[in-house]
Amino acid sequence: MIARVLERAREVLEHIFPERQIYHRSNGEVRYLSLSTRAQIIATGTAMVLVLWFGYASASVFLSGHLLSSQSRQAFASRMHFQRLVAEARAKEASTQALLDNRTTAFTTAANDIERRLDTLKLLLDQPDSSALDTLLPGDSGVSTLVMDAVTEDQTPRQSRNFSAASKPTRSKSTDPLSRMAWLHEQESQILRTAEERAETRIEGLKAVLAMTGLNLDDMIAQDDSKAGGPLIALNETQLFGEALSLDKDFTRRVARLTGRLAKEEQLKTMVHEVPLGEPISVPHRRTSGFGTRVDPITHRAAHHSGQDFGAFRLAPITATADGTVVYAGWKAGYGRLVEIDHGFGFKTRYGHMAKLKVKRGQKVKFGQQVGSMGSSGRSTGVHLHYEVWFKGKPYDPQKFLKAGLYVQQG
Secondary structure: OHHHHHHHHHHHHHHHOOOEEEEEEEOOEEEEEEEOHHHHHHHHHHHHHHHHHHHHHHHHHHHHHHHHHHHHHHHHHHHHHHHHHHHHHHHHHHHHHHHHHHHHHHHHHHHHHHHHHHHHHHHHHOOOOOHHHHHHOOOOOOOEEEOOOOOOOOOOOOOOOOOOOOOOOOOOOOOOHHHHHHHHHHHHHHHHHHHHHHHHHHHHHHHHHHHOOOOOHHHHHHOOOOOOOOOOOOOOHHHHHOHHHHOOHHHHHHHHHHHHHHHHHHHHHHHHHHOOOOOOEOOOOEEOOOOEEEEOOOOOOEEEEOOEEEEOOOOOEEEOOOOEEEEEEEEEOOOEEEEEEEEEOOEEEEEEEEEEEOOOOOOEEOOOOEEEEEEOOOOOOOOEEEEEEEEOOEEEOHHHHHHHHOOEEEO
16 A cells, blocks of 8 residues: 555656756767756755745744834833933932922921020010019019918918929020921920919919908909909010911910910919908017907907907007008097008908007008007007908908918018
8 A cells, every 4th residue: 555655656756757858068069967856856855945944034034123123112112211210200309309498498497486486485484574474483573472382271381382493495406407396396385384384383372372261262353343454464565476476376375375374373463462461560469369259358248359359569560461542540439549441352451449540541551561559549458459351341350361371471
């Protein structure tokens, strides 16, 4: 079978490639070249192989060139993309640098603003004639000074709390804006916090002193007929409450709250100064008959005693227990020679049985000023002072006022 196939193939090839002869004539001579079927097949196969190889090579070159062209285009596109990214990065860098410069400028401006706010607080603290100084710095300069923390149960004075001076800010040495801002905020908060705490402590102490008199604080405040108004601290409004206070709402609110507390303290200090808390005799003396029910020294029957009696030597100086205006100076039944002083806030004091009067009606008197001399005029059994404290037309126990006065230094 295979032999027949091979034989048939040979026949087909011999038919396609029969033996051929190529004649060549040169110089009268004729020569020929015989090409057998085998040689033709080999030559044809070789030619086909060469043609196929040429076609493959051409196609490869064409395809490679196209691929290289595509890769070149991709490389060019990538290069352009990277160049665009580099340009964008440089633009972002320039934008970021500009933003950083702007932020640095903004931080510096904000830090300068906060420094101005600290200068405002320092200005608030450094006023020599304001209650802010009395509240925030040691060594009060006011006319009425709370010298200890008062509580109702105390019988004798105690040493006052020793507050250190409010930390006054110094310029930060740091040049970093963030560090400088943080330092300034800390200083600002510390000053405000210290000032608020001290003002609140003073207010509570003043309230405690007034409460020791046994009177209702609201009733005393209701008698405040000063009708005063305006800012608490006498400063140029632009200087203190101008640009610095408009920097942010929190700062303005805290300063407003602080000045409100200072105003409250000022009102209470004024009230303490006006309330008769001092001793009515400026020399060594003794307290004798007290306020309330007692055996009357003349009738020897139970009677109400509306004041406090003090004993000392004849003509001992009797002094005003608070600032006020003399509304009566003369003889009055039962009291003998009497001086009555109106201190405001609904308070009046009476000094009876005096031997001599040193003031006249309508005269202004200061705390500690002599108003008369001790004697035994009127309904009296001996040399002494009869001292009364009135509030809203009603007498109160002077002993409570004298006790409260132990917590206040008048001057």
